[in-house]
Amino acid sequence: MVSLGLFLGWRINHPNDDAIWMYNMSIICETWFAFTWLLDQLPKLFPVNRSANLEVLKKSDLPGIDVFVSTADPEKEPPLVTANTILSILAADYPVQKLSCYISDDGGALLTFEAMARAAKFEKMWVPFCRKHDICPRNPESYFNMKRETCKTKLRQDFVREHRHMKREYDEFKIQINALPYIIQRRSDVCNSEEESSCIRHYKESEMESLALSEKVTWMVVDEAILSPWPGTSVVSAPEHSRGDHASIIQVLLEPPAVKLEQGTATDFDNLFDFSEVDSRLPMLVYVSREKRLGYDHNKKAGAMNALLRASAIITNGSFILNLDCDHYIYNPQAMKEGICFMMDSGGDRICYVQFP
Numbered sequence: 135m136v137s138l139g140l141f142l143g144w145r146i147n148h149p150n151d152d153a154i155w156m157y158n159m160s161i162i163c164e165t166w167f168a169f170t171w172l173l174d175q176l177p178k179l180f181p182v183n184r185s186a187n188l189e190v191l192k193k194s195d196l197p198g199i200d201v202f203v204s205t206a207d208p209e210k211e212p213p214l215v216t217a218n219t220i221l222s223i224l225a226a227d228y229p230v231q232k233l234s235c236y237i238s239d240d241g242g243a244l245l246t247f248e249a250m251a252r253a254a255k256f257e258k259m260w261v262p263f264c265r266k267h268d269i270c271p272r273n274p275e276s277y278f279n280m281k282r283e284t285c286k287t288k289l290r291q292d293f294v295r296e297h298r299h300m301k302r303e304y305d306e307f308k309i310q311i312n313a314l315p316y317i318i319q320r321r322s323d324v325c326n327s328e329e330e331s332s333c334i335r336h337y338k339e340s341e342m343e344s345l346a347l348s349e350k351v352t353w354m355v356v357d358e359a360i361l362s363p364w365p366g367t368s369v370v371s372a373p374e375h376s377r378g379d380h381a382s383i384i385q386v387l388l389e390p391p392a393v394k395l396e397q398g399t400a401t402d403f404d405n406l407f408d409f410s411e412v413d414s415r416l417p418m419l420v421y422v423s424r425e426k427r428l429g430y431d432h433n434k435k436a437g438a439m440n441a442l443l444r445a446s447a448i449i450t451n452g453s454f455i456l457n458l459d460c461d462h463y464i465y466n467p468q469a470m471k472e473g474i475c476f477m478m479d480s481g482g483d484r485i486c487y488v489q490f491p
Contacts, residue, residue: 135175138168186475188468195478198232199470200452202442204435205460206240207377213249214311215461218275220253222463224417225264225272228470230391233417234450238438242366242380242423244318244352249311250421254387256307261416262398262409263300264467267293273463274304292408299406318352322369325353325361351375366423378432382425384445391415420449 145164150157201223205211216237223235239246264272267290271277278301349372352364366383368375398409424441426432433440439457446452454477456470466472476485 135172138171142168184476186472188471188475191471191475191478193229196229196232196471196474197454197478198234198450198452199228199454199456199474200442200446200450201233201235201456201458202238202439202446203235203458203460204238204240204438204442205246206435206438208241208243208245208249211460213246213314214275214308216246217249217253217256217311218273219458219460219463220250220419221257221260222271222273222465223458224257224388224419225261225269225467226464226470227467228417230413230415230417231393232452233470234420234446234452235417236420236422236442236446238442239366239383239421239423240432240435240438241377242383242426244354244364244366244369245314247354247364247366247383247385247421247423248314248318250419251387252307252310252314254419256303257388257416257419258414259300259303259403259407262412262414263296263407266290266409266412267296270467271463271465272467273465274300276463276465278304296407303406319369321355321361322350322352326350378426379428380423380426383421383423385421386418386449387421388416388419390418390450418450420445 142165145161203216203219203223205216220235220237224233226233237246237250260274263269269277350368350370351372352366352368352370352375353361354364356362364375365381366375367377367380371377374380392415395413396415398407398412398414422442422445424432424438431437443455446455454474456473458464464470476482479485
């Protein structure tokens, strides 16, 4: 600030008479820039740090939160990254009946849908494991890649065994996610070949004048023995099955949790884990892919958020909304509680944004 004052004083005391108009304009601009810089620096000289007191929070007083996660292209945004974000959200330290997660797939890709479905199955063992051993961070990719020793701070005798089993389960989960593109392509090729064979057989039996082969579509697994065409974007783009032209899809991957506490058993998942003292309930998880048609502006991410708002208003209607990108996982399990502390404060009606740490 002293240097800035000396510089402005020197500029004012040494005018340029040959270009007085340019000199005056430069003095005005430099004075204005100095003033705005000073306004920006003053708050930084006296920062205000606030902390949340989680002890005064009661579970009954916590409001509902709907977490929105958006993704658009599984090629640019790998499904494994999105799955890790979903896992960290559903494992957050927040009442399960008041936490819901909505995943917006703007590309309508079957790859993203099946990856989220597999993540929902893996969630059934990952969330109780995090609750039992107080895991942090609750993003499995980051947790298992930590260089520091994770066993030293754990007091439970069964942690080492369950940690080893969970690491193995997560490695298998990653293999399944990475193999999904090949599985979907192989499944679709087989089903399309059978459809073509059926059309050719029907053509020969009915002696039709022309043969009309069905379009190649992408096939999804409805049940173990039931396959159905995927209504979203096909692997091979086709009319009404492309990224900018497909039907709407909404699927509840994890049902709403029960009101009463539901504990696991000592023989969960083939005796690999003992969740008899852990709440095994999971927050709701919903997959949403909005309808897109040619000739209509979909407004990109803003349109996706509007679609999630309409869906969540009907299903859960949470009081607060947390909007995350597909690669923004929750590092602190109590982050939602800390943010809600500011919103529920006596002056919370004047707060619109909370940034931490």
